[in-house]
Amino acid sequence: MTDFEPAYLATDRNGGLKARVRAALAELADCCACPRNCHVNRLEDQRRVCNTGRYAVVSSAFAHFGEEDCLRGWNGSGTLFFGLCNLRCVFCQNWDISQKHAGRACTAEEIADLIMELQAQGCHNINFVTPEHVVPQVIEAIAAAVPRGLKLPIVYNTSAYDAVESLRLLDGLVDIYMPDFKFWTRESARRFAKAKDYPERAREAILEMHRQVGPLKFGPDGLARRGVLVRHLVMPGLVEEAAAIFEWLAKAVSPDTYVNIMGQYRPEYQVGSVADDGRRLYAEIDRRPLPSEMEAAYAAARRAGLWRFDERRSRLRHCLV
Numbered sequence: 001m002t003d004f005e006p007a008y009l010a011t012d013r014n015g016g017l018k019a020r021v022r023a024a025l026a027e028l029a030d031c032c033a034c035p036r037n038c039h040v041n042r043l044e045d046q047r048r049v050c051n052t053g054r055y056a057v058v059s060s061a062f063a064h065f066g067e068e069d070c071l072r073g074w075n076g077s078g079t080l081f082f083g084l085c086n087l088r089c090v091f092c093q094n095w096d097i098s099q100k101h102a103g104r105a106c107t108a109e110e111i112a113d114l115i116m117e118l119q120a121q122g123c124h125n126i127n128f129v130t131p132e133h134v135v136p137q138v139i140e141a142i143a144a145a146v147p148r149g150l151k152l153p154i155v156y157n158t159s160a161y162d163a164v165e166s167l168r169l170l171d172g173l174v175d176i177y178m179p180d181f182k183f184w185t186r187e188s189a190r191r192f193a194k195a196k197d198y199p200e201r202a203r204e205a206i207l208e209m210h211r212q213v214g215p216l217k218f219g220p221d222g223l224a225r226r227g228v229l230v231r232h233l234v235m236p237g238l239v240e241e242a243a244a245i246f247e248w249l250a251k252a253v254s255p256d257t258y259v260n261i262m263g264q265y266r267p268e269y270q271v272g273s274v275a276d277d278g279r280r281l282y283a284e285i286d287r288r289p290l291p292s293e294m295e296a297a298y299a300a301a302r303r304a305g306l307w308r309f310d311e312r313r314s315r316l317r318h319c320l321v
Helices: 007-013 016-029 108-120 132-148 164-169 186-193 198-213 239-253 291-304
Strands: 056-064 077-082 104-106 126-129 154-158 176-179 224-233 258-262
Touching: 007 016, 007 132, 016 132, 016 164, 056 108, 056 132, 077 108, 104 108, 108 126, 108 132, 132 154, 132 164, 164 198, 176 198, 186 198, 198 224, 198 239, 224 239, 239 258, 239 291, 258 291
Parallel strands: 077 126, 126 154, 154 176, 176 224, 224 258
Antiparallel strands: 056 077, 056 104
């Protein structure tokens, strides 16, 4: 893609940004911003599952060099980590952020300040991490940053436990969707993320993301410009679920789907802790994935018909589409 313009600029020219903000705020008034469907008035700072009221909690904002090559480039991905989360993953590596109020509540203008600082630093994109429960606040922040000269691609970096209605509000605002697809079975989702409907919601969300932006495309510099990039973290003992996810991605979404097959899982947070009765909690995932499990995951992706992944480093290949 040589002639790239972020999607939100066209939406703004067509007068759509103000309407999106109004719709987003209406969503907060009776909150169904995510699949938890709490029905509280967050405009009045009421809170339930995500423990986030009127304003999003930002835990950090910095140029991130740990993302995929096509996002971090040479100047980093301009990453804003939102505090708190609508999932309760027992293995979360960022549990001190996702499960605690770490950071400060920021208005739309304050988030826009952070966005513009990251752009001024030369970051290649603006990367919203864990935004599922703060989609209305993300929309407000984009609307506040556009008149100030925002011109970078927007990355929506999510667990995929998203409400389709929230994603529709982002149509024409987000350039790159980067969802996880964690679990295929309701039992695993219930046990490890405390959300038994996660697999259904993730499938709905990824289909909507793909409808909006299609397969991942690159600019001549090798950086991602638009599309969907799916992450799957290979977990011990769950390779059959990985295979089912890959099969679904290839058949229901597209065999051209980019997938980062990740081997970074390690026991964290509650995994391996000891209960009062002496039992080791979540013992079945209290280890790193085996090399054989990683190879089995790669083989499953190939068997499904996926081809846009890198077996050697679990890094995405650079190519122009």
